[in-house]
Amino acid sequence: MQIDPQAKFGTRECPGCAVEVPANENRCPICGYAFPGRGPLQRNLAWIVALLLALLLIPLLLALR
Numbered sequence: 001m002q003i004d005p006q007a008k009f010g011t012r013e014c015p016g017c018a019v020e021v022p023a024n025e026n027r028c029p030i031c032g033y034a035f036p037g038r039g040p041l042q043r044n045l046a047w048i049v050a051l052l053l054a055l056l057l058i059p060l061l062l063a064l065r
């Protein structure tokens with residue numbers, strides 16, 4: 001997974017026109033570039049990863065008791 005260093009500061013650089021775009025904007029207001037990473041697929045992937053981690057951690061926690 002790619003970490004966007006601009007996300008922390010509330011803006012990110014548009015790869016299309018190199019303009020700082022607010023992080024809450026999914027689309028660049030200048031050139032219309034659609035940012036990946038905030039779509040429903042990425043949200044679902046985050047859930048799948050969290051579920052897999054839980055499935056891995058629950059047996060570990062049960063074994064430790």
Ligand SMILES: [Zn+2]
Binds near residue numbers: 014019028030031
């Ligand atoms: Zn742009």
